Amino acid sequence: MAKPPRAFVRPPTAQEAVLVELRRRILTAELAPGVQVLQEAFAEELGVSRVPVREALKILAGEGLVRYKPQHGYFVTEHSGEELLEVYRIRQLLEAEAVRVGLGGLTLAGLAAMDAEADAVESAARQGDVAALIAANRRFHFTLFEASGRKRLVRLISQLWDAAEPYRASYFADQDNRATVPSEHRELAAAARRGSVPEVVRLLDAHRGRGMRALQGTEGFSG
Amino acid sequence: MAKPPRAFVRPPTAQEAVLVELRRRILTAELAPGVQVLQEAFAEELGVSRVPVREALKILAGEGLVRYKPQHGYFVTEHSGEELLEVYRIRQLLEAEAVRVGLGGLTLAGLAAMDAEADAVESAARQGDVAALIAANRRFHFTLFEASGRKRLVRLISQLWDAAEPYRASYFADQDNRATVPSEHRELAAAARRGSVPEVVRLLDAHRGRGMRALQGTEGFSG
DNA sequence: ACGACGGATAATGTATACATTGCTGATCGA
DNA sequence: TCGATCAGCAATGTATACATTATCCGTCGT
Numbered sequence A, B: 001m002a003k004p005p006r007a008f009v010r011p012p013t014a015q016e017a018v019l020v021e022l023r024r025r026i027l028t029a030e031l032a033p034g035v036q037v038l039q040e041a042f043a044e045e046l047g048v049s050r051v052p053v054r055e056a057l058k059i060l061a062g063e064g065l066v067r068y069k070p071q072h073g074y075f076v077t078e079h080s081g082e083e084l085l086e087v088y089r090i091r092q093l094l095e096a097e098a099v100r101v102g103l104g105g106l107t108l109a110g111l112a113a114m115d116a117e118a119d120a121v122e123s124a125a126r127q128g129d130v131a132a133l134i135a136a137n138r139r140f141h142f143t144l145f146e147a148s149g150r151k152r153l154v155r156l157i158s159q160l161w162d163a164a165e166p167y168r169a170s171y172f173a174d175q176d177n178r179a180t181v182p183s184e185h186r187e188l189a190a191a192a193r194r195g196s197v198p199e200v201v202r203l204l205d206a207h208r209g210r211g212m213r214a215l216q217g218t219e220g221f222s223g
Numbered sequence C: 001a002c003g004a005c006g007g008a009t010a011a012t013g014t015a016t017a018c019a020t021t022g023c024t025g026a027t028c029g030a
Numbered sequence D: 001t002c003g004a005t006c007a008g009c010a011a012t013g014t015a016t017a018c019a020t021t022a023t024c025c026g027t028c029g030t
Helices: A014-027 A039-046 A050-063 A081-105 A108-127 A130-146 A151-168 A175-194 A197-218 B014-027 B039-046 B050-063 B081-105 B108-127 B130-146 B151-173 B175-194 B197-218
Strands: A066-069 A073-076 B066-069 B073-076
Touching (some): A050 A066, A050 A073, A081 B081, B014 B151, B050 B066, B050 B073, B081 B130, B108 B175, B151 B197, B175 B197
């Protein structure tokens, strides 16, 4: 079960490389919501021409991570408080569905993976490694969702996570917030092991709700 | 209230024009699921270079309407029967939500619009104008959804409609299928007028279910 | 002082040319 | 006859050059 360190894969095309880097910067709010992505500058920084940059931006525009204004360029999507609420509400619906469909089919390997990711979250939280925390947190939850076997559903949920991600960078920076997450994960994993759909859904709702409320407190939470 | 005939707007950029045309061809199955979109040929046909074609394709890839294989190009997305089922299931969840949120806020103008679109659907069905039927049918349903005021929700539902659209071109070509749709719309509009969420949701489920089952009958419905 | 016009600048949008990759099919060898 | 190698082709991927558009700001006129 030990994962070999992920093999280094050079993306086959420049646009893919740009896409990965752009997405990373947006999700970590390194490129903050609202700011324009200057093609020329970004291209030069990555050592490619503007073409692959534009193509990567188009992908992100299709996903909703950036907005395109003709003759004005690409801007990291901003979400109002209301829109973030909407995102969380839709997540509630879709994640509940994923649990209903998938929990019965969750394998022992899947449960073990959840435990492993819960460990990773906890240790990352202790060390204050926000990036690792976010990554592990995501893997923890998506192990559960992916048990549903529904690719489209999982992809939608993933996009919804992405939408809120830039706003959570600051959330996990806070020690108190980091502290409560691991124990909630333990409860979730335990409920999953018992195979109780209602419990898992309830815990998930609570977990998500706490994250959402924390967001409302921290952020410039208006329109 | 009379809509002026929609003003002709030349898209500000070539890519937008290409995007519209490409999407149209995919949704009408003029470009059938699975086929490759040859950039050179398509560009020449539209009288532009390959660049805007590629950029439009990237958008569609981000939306999931085409798949991108590095060094191989872009292919209209194919969906297995299972995947289409998944799409309908997610639609059920999200459309119900839209109705719950929006029905109370549906204005008289909105109700009138639904009636008007129902008329349009019926007359298009009688004349056998499949394209007009599909367009009006879509407007009918989305008038209802948009009453929710939730942009993201509506956009997601819209993408789910798009995913199944290529497979429904043949569905509406059948006279019998065209016949049942208008009466169901009347019932829906009536229930909406009464403001009854459970009834609207129930009718919507039935309506959608019929469409889905019809799809299963007609299509190469395997994996 | 205020507003309008206009040119300079800087960004985006597009075409063209070139590089690279993948495939096909023919040729060569055993 | 079978298989492998390689040349040619056809498609995609990328860079560069050019066209177009928006914006900024100074000047001019009133």
